[in-house]
Amino acid sequence: MSARDKILDRIRRNLGRGPLDEAAATVVRERIAGHKRNLVPARTDISPGRQVNLLQDKLEALAATVVRVPSLKEVPGQVRDYLSNHNLPSQIKMSPSPSLDEIPWGDVPMLEITRGAAVITDEVSITPAFGAIAETGTLCMASGPETPSTLNFLPENHIAVLKSSDIQGSFEQAWDSLRRKYGEAELPRTVNFISGPSRTADIEQQLIMGAHGPRRLHIVIVEDEQKA
Structure with missing residues (x-):
């Protein structure tokens, strides 16, 4: 047995x-x-363009930072500016996901990028986001060889690249997308839902950032299709 x-x-x-x-x-x-639906908030039944706006509002309310760019070619410059604004090193541990290969990282030669799972000494990580849920301002991160979960939690600074076409209104829709991609029997070993930087107030009711994961979460939304 x-x-x-x-x-x-x-x-x-x-x-x-x-x-x-x-x-x-x-x-x-x-x-x-x-997969019968239960109660789904009415605020999720909105146009794709309003979903992007709602997601950004929710993320920023949770202390994440968000920038929107019209195409992948603007991503390296935004990453450079983010690192400079926060006085962070240019050494980055990046997911080996092929989805990030489309980005012209060579356009910003100051970025020193290595690929693979994160280790304790990494300060900055870059990952793709499988999707996001506008309902709560939550990133959906699917684990796998090309998207190690360590990149979501070990570095104190996490930069996620999210395509606007992958934003969903509700959690139910996000799970539908996961099932469509992976199939019911082949779902990722881990699916992480991330809403803002890590925080806790367990100790004397004092808010502490970065207690169980990144101190900062920065999302670059690539508006890869027209959102009305």
């Missing part, structure tokens, strides 16, 4: 229930496959 089967068997015993009969199992399978 596998570890999974042992855990499920223990849960059944504690509930005083054996394995489901076929009729009950069919109901469960249909419910899982159906």
